[in-house]
Amino acid sequence: MRTYDFTPFARSAIGFDRLFDLLNAGSKEAGEGYPPYDIIRTGDDGFRISLAVAGFKASDITVTTQRNLLTVAGRKAQAKNGLNYIYHGISAAPFERRFNLADYVEVDSARLENGLLQIDLVRRIPEAMKPRRIEIGAAEPADQGIPAKAA
Incomplete structure (x- = not known):
């Protein structure tokens, strides 16, 4: 296991503390191998996590989500x-597996089929956060003449 020192980056990156913690936590969890899983991109904004949970019934497994964290136990x-x-x-x-989710990634569905737990995720960005085109209006015509000074 290796822990990286992100101090040089942290000096100039305000508000990225969580990102550095996630990078360090990810290297610690790499040694855990049970249950094995795959992460698949199913579209531009869709993902699927497949966990091999042979021998478990749906009633033996809990899938919970809270802000930016998916837990499968x-x-x-x-x-x-x-x-x-x-x-x-x-x-x-x-077992307990934790997956850090990006902002606006939500669990769409979960199902158990043929010993694989399939968890479908989708990124739903609010309309207010999506890029939008701003129309540029024409400028109002300015007065052409310069006002004369009264003598």
């Missing part, structure tokens, strides 16, 4: 089914 109910495993390779370990 799974905890399998311990069932006493009397099975005597010789080898148990499908993990049932509890």
Whole structure:
């Protein structure tokens, strides 16, 4: 694990503290590998996170979102089914994955299919934040003559 020192940048970048914290946090989480996931771009403003959650039911998984943070957690109910495993390779370990979301990125839907949890995300920028074209009007004609001084 490596932590970078962003002090030289922080001296001249006002209000970017959160960005530097996210960069450092991202390098710490790189070692975690369970459950594996993919992030896919589905369009200009669409994304999909696919998590491999084999063995988990929809009721075992919670997907929560709060300001700029998506959390996916799974905890399998311990069932006493009397099975005597010789080898148990499908993990049932509890997990929690966190994804930092950019501004205006929202969860559109989540579904579990074939052992993959599919979370669709969409960027919805408010109309007030979108670029808009400003019409340039013609200037009012100024007086052509210079007022004469009274003698």
